[in-house]
Amino acid sequence: MTGYDPRGKANRALLVGVSEYDNTAPPDGVPGDLPAVKHNLNRLSEALRHGGVFDEREITVCRSPDQGTFDQELWKAANEADGVLLLYFAGHGAIPNAGDELFLQMRNARVVAGGHAVFPGAVLFSLAQAMLTASSARRIVVVLDCCFAGNAAWVRPETPDKRRLLLMSVQPNHRIDAGDPDTPTPFTAELVKLLEAGGDVSFRALVDDLRAQMSAAGHRTVRGDAWEPESRAEPGIDVLLAAGAGGPGSPPAPGPTQGTDPGPGAPDPGPGLVRRVGAVLVGRLGGMGAAWGALIRRRRDSRARESGGGDGKPGVPTGDTGDENATRRDRRRTRRLVAGGVAMLVLVVTAIGIGTYRHLALTNGPSSCAPPLELRVLTDPDLEPTVRAAADAYLTSEANTTGDDCRRSGITVYSAGAADAVTALRKQTGAWQEPREADTNPQRDVGPQPDVWIPASPADAARAVAGQDTDAVAELDADQEPFAYSPVVLAVPQGIAVDELDDRTGPPLTRMIDDLRARHADAAVRRPDPEFTDTGLLATIALYATQGAAGAPDPRRAEDRV
Numbered sequence: 001m002t003g004y005d006p007r008g009k010a011n012r013a014l015l016v017g018v019s020e021y022d023n024t025a026p027p028d029g030v031p032g033d034l035p036a037v038k039h040n041l042n043r044l045s046e047a048l049r050h051g052g053v054f055d056e057r058e059i060t061v062c063r064s065p066d067q068g069t070f071d072q073e074l075w076k077a078a079n080e081a082d083g084v085l086l087l088y089f090a091g092h093g094a095i096p097n098a099g100d101e102l103f104l105q106m107r108n109a110r111v112v113a114g115g116h117a118v119f120p121g122a123v124l125f126s127l128a129q130a131m132l133t134a135s136s137a138r139r140i141v142v143v144l145d146c147c148f149a150g151n152a153a154w155v156r157p158e159t160p161d162k163r164r165l166l167l168m169s170v171q172p173n174h175r176i177d178a179g180d181p182d183t184p185t186p187f188t189a190e191l192v193k194l195l196e197a198g199g200d201v202s203f204r205a206l207v208d209d210l211r212a213q214m215s216a217a218g219h220r221t222v223r224g225d226a227w228e229p230e231s232r233a234e235p236g237i238d239v240l241l242a243a244g245a246g247g248p249g250s251p252p253a254p255g256p257t258q259g260t261d262p263g264p265g266a267p268d269p270g271p272g273l274v275r276r277v278g279a280v281l282v283g284r285l286g287g288m289g290a291a292w293g294a295l296i297r298r299r300r301d302s303r304a305r306e307s308g309g310g311d312g313k314p315g316v317p318t319g320d321t322g323d324e325n326a327t328r329r330d331r332r333r334t335r336r337l338v339a340g341g342v343a344m345l346v347l348v349v350t351a352i353g354i355g356t357y358r359h360l361a362l363t364n365g366p367s368s369c370a371p372p373l374e375l376r377v378l379t380d381p382d383l384e385p386t387v388r389a390a391a392d393a394y395l396t397s398e399a400n401t402t403g404d405d406c407r408r409s410g411i412t413v414y415s416a417g418a419a420d421a422v423t424a425l426r427k428q429t430g431a432w433q434e435p436r437e438a439d440t441n442p443q444r445d446v447g448p449q450p451d452v453w454i455p456a457s458p459a460d461a462a463r464a465v466a467g468q469d470t471d472a473v474a475e476l477d478a479d480q481e482p483f484a485y486s487p488v489v490l491a492v493p494q495g496i497a498v499d500e501l502d503d504r505t506g507p508p509l510t511r512m513i514d515d516l517r518a519r520h521a522d523a524a525v526r527r528p529d530p531e532f533t534d535t536g537l538l539a540t541i542a543l544y545a546t547q548g549a550a551g552a553p554d555p556r557r558a559e560d561r562v
Helices: 036-049 067-080 125-133 149-154 186-195 203-217 273-285 302-306 324-331 384-395 418-427 429-433 458-466 501-505 509-519 534-543 555-561
Strands: 012-017 059-063 084-090 103-105 122-124 139-145 164-168 200-202 230-233 240-243 295-299 334-338 347-351 373-379 409-415 452-454 474-478
Touching: 012 036, 012 067, 036 059, 036 084, 036 186, 059 067, 067 084, 067 122, 067 125, 084 125, 103 125, 122 125, 125 139, 125 164, 139 149, 139 186, 149 164, 149 230, 164 203, 186 203, 200 203, 203 230, 373 384, 384 409, 418 429, 418 458, 458 474
Parallel strands: 012 059, 012 084, 084 139, 139 164, 373 409, 373 452
Antiparallel strands: 103 122, 164 230, 200 240, 295 334, 347 452, 347 474
16 A cells, blocks of 8 residues: 655645635526535634644635636645645536536636536636646645536546545536535535544545445435445555544654555456346346346457567567556557347447546555456436446446455446437547537537447447448447347326236237227327437337328327327
8 A cells, every 4th residue: 555644744735615606697607605615614624724634824725716716726735735735625516518527616607508518717627637736746635525526537637647536525427415504515524524533544544434424324416316425546545634633743653554556467357347247237127138148358459469568567568668557558459348238239339549448446445456447338318227226236246346355347327318329329439539510529419438338229229330430430349139128118007007918018009009098088198209218219110100091101190199
């Protein structure tokens, strides 16, 4: 464990809290003021002052600054620190449609909605991160307590920085409630309790305890999911944040045992990874259909296979520094994944020439753990809750843990409209990496380019593969059979449903709707948007198969039924 005790060094803590906003009225105002954030700053600054690592003159409290003031204070703190540099932010957070940047909204923030959302008066997390990286501090700790805080994990610095430790209040793409205006926000309240609990508190221990506390308290995000703080740090990197009851005048306690970080030759996940994910998905779906095993096939770049480092390190080309990130990129130029699908099919999307490893590891594993393989899974909106539940179950299972208690993988599940996903994979894979036109931006319309695609119908896969550009920079490798499936269902209240089983499962959709209205004239049938979910598309196909008087499909009657 590469721990670091910063006591005795020039440490700096910049605590930024935006509780009051100048612009809260529609149409371009932020959601409102955050009075709870005032209590965050008071409690956290007090906890740090008594924590034995930061003395009072090393803590700067910045209350509801505008963008310019924030920049000045951050630059000052970064220049002065040579021990640990801590940035804490609480306030409104915002993300663009692609979700690949995080905006920290300052006092003068506004929101300009539209196809390309603009956030004047907000600080790009990537720019704040760059300012932090310019510091000579030995450790850089960032704590974010805001909506969408987890999206900061997707904002990678241009140059990998092993000094950085990132703690995010919530998982990506989630909004959170600030709670009671007379108390700190839920996340910061738990954070302060742990810092004040006594004893030495390291970053890694703090992260583990925070997750446990938030889970035990039953906190939920705005959408109703479990509220899960996340963290990112290089393997084995840690820092002392509080030194118990000793106080700032006490001699430094012995630091954590020093060690070496794992090199680029550390073992990576084996080819059974996705097979295990498939098994968990099938278990969650509980007999909905047949399961298909899945595997990972990696095509290693020939140059990476053949090259040998001048210093004798395997897989490090001559002239390379042995940097883990560069080595993994060279060795995994193209990766092909094949997985089973839910209700249909899984396609794996591989960006040609682009490495797919995240180089920041989850911080709750042993110091000898290599960074886990990070997979981004795109699915149909109707399937997202099921796929997410299955992924969560797998991530916490023994199947995702090596014999050394290391995580094999991390999985991020998100959804997008079916039509947008197909269009992006057919015609816009180049623009996915680098949008060139305002009207063609799959990062905005779909999200980050996925590693795995789980559509709700094989029809999506067929359309994407058959019509794909010849110069596409993403390769689709589809399984031919689903590992689970479910019929399209017409949901009817029990009071007006038919009694006979044959009448519930045999007739075509159009006859079911006609019979329903014959039994109950006021019955209305609703259909999902066929461009957004495959359920809506399949229902539309069934509706347009209506037989007319001559036995041929009658399109005129199709839309009359919904």
